[in-house]
Amino acid sequence: MIDTDIHERVMYEELLPYLEQPWRRYIEDCHWIQEKHMPYTQPAVAGVDRADAKVPDGRPAGTDLEFMQQQLLDENGHEKGILTGALDPSPSSMHGWYEMATALATAYNDWQIDKWLNNDDRLYGSIHIAAQDPQGAVKEIERLGSHPKMVQVLLPIDDILWGDAYYHPIFEAAERHDLAIGMHHNEPPVHYGKWPKYFIEWHTLIPTSHMNVVTNMIFNGVFEKFPKLKLIMIEGGFTYVPFLMKKMDQQYKDLRHEVPWVKRMPSDIIREHMLFTTQPLEEMKKKELMQIIDQIGSDEVISFSTDYPHWDYDSPDAALPPNLDEDLKKKLFSENARNFYPKFRK
Numbered sequence: 001m002i003d004t005d006i007h008e009r010v011m012y013e014e015l016l017p018y019l020e021q022p023w024r025r026y027i028e029d030c031h032w033i034q035e036k037h038m039p040y041t042q043p044a045v046a047g048v049d050r051a052d053a054k055v056p057d058g059r060p061a062g063t064d065l066e067f068m069q070q071q072l073l074d075e076n077g078h079e080k081g082i083l084t085g086a087l088d089p090s091p092s093s094m095h096g097w098y099e100m101a102t103a104l105a106t107a108y109n110d111w112q113i114d115k116w117l118n119n120d121d122r123l124y125g126s127i128h129i130a131a132q133d134p135q136g137a138v139k140e141i142e143r144l145g146s147h148p149k150m151v152q153v154l155l156p157i158d159d160i161l162w163g164d165a166y167y168h169p170i171f172e173a174a175e176r177h178d179l180a181i182g183m184h185h186n187e188p189p190v191h192y193g194k195w196p197k198y199f200i201e202w203h204t205l206i207p208t209s210h211m212n213v214v215t216n217m218i219f220n221g222v223f224e225k226f227p228k229l230k231l232i233m234i235e236g237g238f239t240y241v242p243f244l245m246k247k248m249d250q251q252y253k254d255l256r257h258e259v260p261w262v263k264r265m266p267s268d269i270i271r272e273h274m275l276f277t278t279q280p281l282e283e284m285k286k287k288e289l290m291q292i293i294d295q296i297g298s299d300e301v302i303s304f305s306t307d308y309p310h311w312d313y314d315s316p317d318a319a320l321p322p323n324l325d326e327d328l329k330k331k332l333f334s335e336n337a338r339n340f341y342p343k344f345r346k
Contacts, residue, residue: 001316002080002337002344004277005184005234005305006072006123008116009062009086010108018107018114023100032100053309061309062086065119072308073122076316079334080344082124082151082182083116084234090156090186092131101130102140109144117149124343126154126182131167138173145177151341152232153179156186157209163220171226178342180230180275185209206280210236211244214270218248221261223273230340231274238276238302239284242295245270271298275340277305278332279314286321299328303337 016024026032053061053071062068073081087108091101105128117125127144129137144150153174155162162183174181185206196202210233223229248266256262262269293299306314320332338344 001076001078001304002082002334003072003076003078003306003308004082004232004275004303004337005084005279005307006068006081007062007086007307007309008065008068008083008112009060010111011059011063014115015104015107015111018110019103023103023107026100048311049309050311050313053313065116068308069120072306073120076306078122080122080124080337082126082337083112084126084154084182084184085112085128087128090154091128092160093156093158093186094130094132098130098133098136102133102136105130105137106140106143109140113144113147113149124149124151126150126152127179128154129170131155131160131170134167134169138169141170141173141177141179145173145179148343151180151343152182154182154184157183157213157236158186161216161220162213163216163218163222165220168222168225171222171229175226175229178346180232180341182232182234183210183213184234185236203280207236207240211240214244214274215248218266218269219259219262221259223269224261224263228342229273230342232303232340233274233276234305235277235279235307237280237282238278238296239282239292241270241276241301242292245296267297271296271301275301275303275336277303278319279305279307280312281314281319284321286323289321289324293328299331300336300339302332303340304333 012027016027019027049061055061055064055067072078085108087104091105091108094101108128109125112125116123125147127141127150129140131137141153153170171181196205214231214233217223217231245267252259252262252266293302304316304320306316316333320329324332
C-alpha cells in the first residue's frame, strides 16, 4: 500500500533548532504564534484526531514517529507513505510578513527530513513553501527538489487562485525537479463572501473548494504551459469528479473562445495530469464505485489515503467496497500512486 495522505504534526518548540534569527527570537521572546481563525469547534473526543492516536505519553496525535509506525505503518503493511504535515495554517496562507512564512516553511522542511524521512525508509515528504513569496518559494524548491524522498510541493486550498501567472514560477520549479503539486484544503470554502456557520457545512462542502482549484488551473492553462506537471487533490474524495468533468467539458464546448490557450478537453487534462485521494470516502457498494470509475473514464486517477491520524481516518480494511477485482485493488492501493509520482517511477 502507498498511502497518499499522512499527517505528521510538529510542536513549535521542535522547530526552534531549525529557525535562524531573528525568526527564532519572535517565538522564544515575543510569544508569537501563527494566526488561527477557524470559526468552528472540532468534533470527536480528541479534537481533529482519532482518540486512540494520541501518543501514550500525552503528546498530540502524529507527533511521534515510533507510535505512528506501530499504529499505522506496521499495522497496515505500508510500502510507502507520503507526509502532508499539519502546519496549520500553511505558511502560504499566512497574512502578511512573508519573510516569517518562508522561514517557517524552511524550518519545517528541515525538521521533517531530520526527524521523519531519515528515520523510516517508507516515508516520503512534501516541500512546504510560502507561495506568497514566489522567489523564496522557488529558492526552497531548488534547495530540496533533488532530495530523493521529497516527492511533491504542498499548497493549501483556501482563497488563492493558483492558476494565476503569479504562481507559475512555482510550477515551473516543481516540474523541473520531477515534483508533483499536492493540494490540500486549509480553510473552509467561502460562499457569497462568508464562511460556513457550522463544521458540518464545511466538511460537507470540501469538494467545492477542490473543484475551484481544478477549474481554475485548467482554464488558466497551467497544464498547457507545464505539460509534465502533475497535480494530486488531497482529502477531498473523488465522487465529485464525474460531475466536474462533464460540466467543464460542456462549458469548454460553449466558451472555448474565452480560453484559447486550452487545447484539450478538460476531462482529458484531468485524466492525464491529476490524481484524487479516496479519503474521505462515502460509504458505497461495489456497483456504485464501478459506476463512478466508468463515468470518469479511467481507473488510474484515484489513489488510496488514510488521512491518519484525523478523526475521519479511513481504514484500508473497511473504506473501499468488498470484493473488488484484484487488478483494481492493486491500482487503487499502490500502482496509481506509483505511476503518478515521477520520483516513484525512477
